[in-house]
Amino acid sequence: MSAPTAGHYTATGLDSRKIAIWAFIGSECMLFVSLISTYLIYKGRSLVGPYPHEAWTSPSGQHFNPILNIPVTSFSTFVLLMSSLAMVLALAAVQNKELPKRTFGERVLGSSKLWLWMTALLGTTFLACQAYEFTSFVHEGLTIRTNLFGSSFFTLTGFHGAHVTAGVIWLLTLLAIDYRRGLGPKDELNVDIAALYWHFVDVVWIAIFTLVYLIK
Amino acid sequence: MDNHTAHSDSAPHDVAHAEAAFHPGWPTYWKVALILTLITIAEVWGYYIPSFVASRAFVPALLVMSAVKFAIVVAFYMHLKYDHKLFRALFTGPLFIAASTLLALLFLFGQLVARFGPAK
Numbered sequence: 001m002s003a004p005t006a007g008h009y010t011a012t013g014l015d016s017r018k019i020a021i022w023a024f025i026g027s028e029c030m031l032f033v034s035l036i037s038t039y040l041i042y043k044g045r046s047l048v049g050p051y052p053h054e055a056w057t058s059p060s061g062q063h064f065n066p067i068l069n070i071p072v073t074s075f076s077t078f079v080l081l082m083s084s085l086a087m088v089l090a091l092a093a094v095q096n097k098e099l100p101k102r103t104f105g106e107r108v109l110g111s112s113k114l115w116l117w118m119t120a121l122l123g124t125t126f127l128a129c130q131a132y133e134f135t136s137f138v139h140e141g142l143t144i145r146t147n148l149f150g151s152s153f154f155t156l157t158g159f160h161g162a163h164v165t166a167g168v169i170w171l172l173t174l175l176a177i178d179y180r181r182g183l184g185p186k187d188e189l190n191v192d193i194a195a196l197y198w199h200f201v202d203v204v205w206i207a208i209f210t211l212v213y214l215i216k
Numbered sequence: 217m218d219n220h221t222a223h224s225d226s227a228p229h230d231v232a233h234a235e236a237a238f239h240p241g242w243p244t245y246w247k248v249a250l251i252l253t254l255i256t257i258a259e260v261w262g263y264y265i266p267s268f269v270a271s272r273a274f275v276p277a278l279l280v281m282s283a284v285k286f287a288i289v290v291a292f293y294m295h296l297k298y299d300h301k302l303f304r305a306l307f308t309g310p311l312f313i314a315a316s317t318l319l320a321l322l323f324l325f326g327q328l329v330a331r332f333g334p335a336k
Binding site: 012014018019022023025026027029030032033034036037040041043070074077078081082084085087088089091092095109195196199200202203206207209210211214215216 | 239241242245246248249252253256259260262263269274275278279281282285286289290293294300302303306307309310311313314315317318321322325327
């Protein structure tokens with residue numbers, strides 16, 4: 001019986017698992033663009049506040065500040081970008097596992113466990129920022145049922161958060177394999193597929209950050 | 217040697233050859249991370265400059281910066297720049313369809329006409 005990661009013949013000469021992940025990412029593009037479209041179509045059409053970028057006073061006289069917290073979201077965007085850097089370093093460490101490591105720098109860059117931990121930790125930090133943001137929005141009076149902005153915003157960012165959560169779980173399973181038997185060059189494709197998913201989650205956030213948070 | 221045998225013999229080599237796409241290393245990765253960070257800082261900085269936000273350049277500038285970040289991550293971190301053209305097609309094809317649908321929906325629901333359409 002061949003090893004799970006052994007190459008097998010396909011008409012394209014490419015591994016079918018990698019074709020599958022790219023096809024999956026292509027379909028995910030459509031999913032997220034549909035959610036972003038919904039957000040943009042509903043943008044500015046909420047009848048009641050709170051609003052993302054403008055203050056609002058309710059008929060009862062209650063004042064609401066603009067609800068989006070740009071400093072926190074900027075920090076979480078930076079965290080997710082750095083998690084992508086950690087992920088490519090994890091993949092490089094797995095690819096170069098069998099190369100000799102003489103210097104301290106080579107040992108650090110060659111530690112797949114370190115970079116997988118770092119990626120998972122940064123992903124979890126992003127999720128913590130999102131949980132803080134959602135909680136503060138609810139405390140400030142914006143829920144998924146408040147207005148069109150709340151419905152489309154929570155749906156879009158909630159779906160993205162669920163994808164990040166799935167990515168963190170995937171990373172933790174890779175870490176468990178790494179601790180159990182060690183990840184090596186034969187596992188390159190498995191780590192590559194996880195990395196592609198993680199980077200996709202990152203590029204989706206790049207679009208969301210600009211379209212939802214920065215453009216008024 | 218029949219075709220089936222030929223496939224069987226060459227299969228591992230074909231797969232190995234196709235999978236051995238070039239992946240840039242640490243010297244490229246840290247530069248990419250630095251560029252992504254600088255663009256993000258520029259985006260957020262621009263958000264806090266009222267005169268820039270009020271200008272007509274604000275939205276296009278943010279969209280361009282976001283597109284550059286998107287393209288850099290896809291090209292270097294997802295190594296699509298160095299990968300097989302089939303993967304590029306599998307990603308850019310649906311992305312093109314999705315982006316076209318987004319633009320069509322924005323026109324259909326009046327979100328773009330309101331900004332760029334002829335004055336009433």
